[in-house]
Amino acid sequence: MAPTSMAQALNAALRDAIAEDERVVVFGEDVGKLGGVFRITDGLQDAFGEDRCFDTPLAESGIAGFAVGMAMAGFRPVVEMQFDAFAFPAFEQVVSHVAKMRNRTRGAVALPMVIRIPFAGGIGGVEHHCDSSEAYYAHTPGLKVVTPSGAADAYSLLREAIEDPDPVVFLEPKKLYWSKEDVELPVTTEPIGRAAIRRRGRDATLIAYGPSVPLAMESAAAAAEEGWDVQVVDVRSLVPFDDETVTAAVRETGRCVVVQEAQGFAGVAAEIAARVQERCFHSLSAPVLRVSGFDVPYPPPKLEHSHLPNVDRVLDALARLQWDDQPDVKWLDAREGAA
């Protein structure tokens, strides 16, 4: 077992996939000589040549549309979008073509391709470098959407995404690129479509994904000091979503908080909260709460700490889980304020 960063694990996954499958091609902006701005493709061009890892002109729609054509010709493109917000020019290709080709051709044309996107914040990035874009993709039928929270999962999920017969949007929480985990590569973790229990607990269940998983773990540790035994679920695969594991984990505790870094309105946490409430109502001792970023454009570096969910915000939500069977004062106050 060696301490391995998520960036190293992703690099190893690409390396192994290129070596094992001649159909795999990696391309995007600066992925060649430079190895990508986050160095995820470091050394791939040297090792495998320009045919297997190459720079494209600087045009994201071009990258996505070109990948569609290469997939139609039998390749397995793994494209890199440089940053979340810079994947937006490719949005039309992703939504109108990548996601729909299998459907409109009744299964005759599949597009096995991976769109890797460094996403979310917490790195002190300036404008347009910290967006959380998962809800846009998760809302689009035909795409699979996964996000790892550690090195082992990063390796395993990326290998699986490349082998997947469907297009996968692979969201890499950039603040976790350099966090390390003891892992022996290659490694196989739970498949796409499965969530994982990261910590067992009996009192409440925190549901998180990608960049919020370490926060959920930290919060669970802090909650333990307050006397709450908190369970943590790492969703891993936003689409397909693992209702089975998530609902079982909530039924075990009867209380649930969903944590996401993204702005909250119409977000993935809202979807998860709704699903949990629909499926677990009779096991719930309190309403399902959400902890998220605020509904504001991603803030400048000196303000991001006020926006991003932190341990206190999670503990506050845990505290509001009606442990004393009383209604949540937060909403009571709001009602009285309105009156």
Next chain:
Amino acid sequence: MEVSTVEWLPSSSPVQLPDPNHPAPEPSRLLAAYRAMVVGRRFDAQATTLTKQGRLAVYPSSRGQEACQVGAALSIGAQDWLFPTYRDSVALVTRGIDPVEVLTLLRGDWHCGYDVPSTRTAPQCTPLATQTLHAVGLAHGEARKGRDTVALALIGDGATSEGDFHEALNFAAVFRAPVVFLVQNNGYAISVPLAKQSVAPSLAHKGIGYGVRSEQVDGNDAAAVLSVLDTAVAHARSGGGPFLVEAHTYRMEAHTNADDAGRYRSPDEVEQWRQRDPIDRQERQLRESGHLDDTAVEQIAAEAEEFAVQVRSRMQAEPSTDPADLFRHVYAEPTPQLTEQLAQLRAEQEAL
């Protein structure tokens, strides 16, 4: 690679035949093009009629653009790929695709009715210019597999303003992909005339800035269209890289049957283009050169009529649809959520 921008610039006016740089196609091909144009126009008219009968949701006619439609289909081989738009049904029919399968999209029983891999024809594309990038990626992929496939991407004049067209030209040039872009400049993007779309000297000139060899052609002269496309396809196939062709033509009908072209263009203008009708012109030329006579013209017209009769009768049958298809091809395997939703739909239908 040495690129002479002068050589790669389009001619100052659209190529018409005879032209010293563009050999006339063989009479047999011209005759085949004539036949396909006549059949294509009859098919097009039949499709418009089917909208009136409620058999098609909508139909974008290519009447007047037959030389481009047929030229596109006849300039590439069965091993090549075609990337058509919503307006290119006549090109697909000319390519030999079952006309009823072509009309499936517009009839509304599925988004694409023909088999894409075996016809080597991409689904007709509605989001403007997006298909041009697929053509480039496919052409590059085929070239890397050592095949001499050419991808032909069709696009309208308005769509040349879209970013994807420019990204496609640039990608194609940088990767030297064997792609031919055929712009059918039919004067309008729905109601917006070319003058409001672009003030470039020609749309063909848009290629040169990207290092893409370009040409413009009289798009109502089938012989010229074929000849220029032959050059373009040969250039791409032999490793010369992409080629952009702008064909000047005119959309005789409204944008679709749902559009009212009288709001944005004059009957005079339409009448002027009627004088340049591509089928009349081709017929005249073939008669003059002795390759066509009254008997052949009548025979081809009868063939076209028979084609339309077949389409009409086959389109009278109500297509069968299966609501379970909604869930079948979203992913290779349905997600648990889709499996649940299919069960819900089944229950709803059983309750009926």
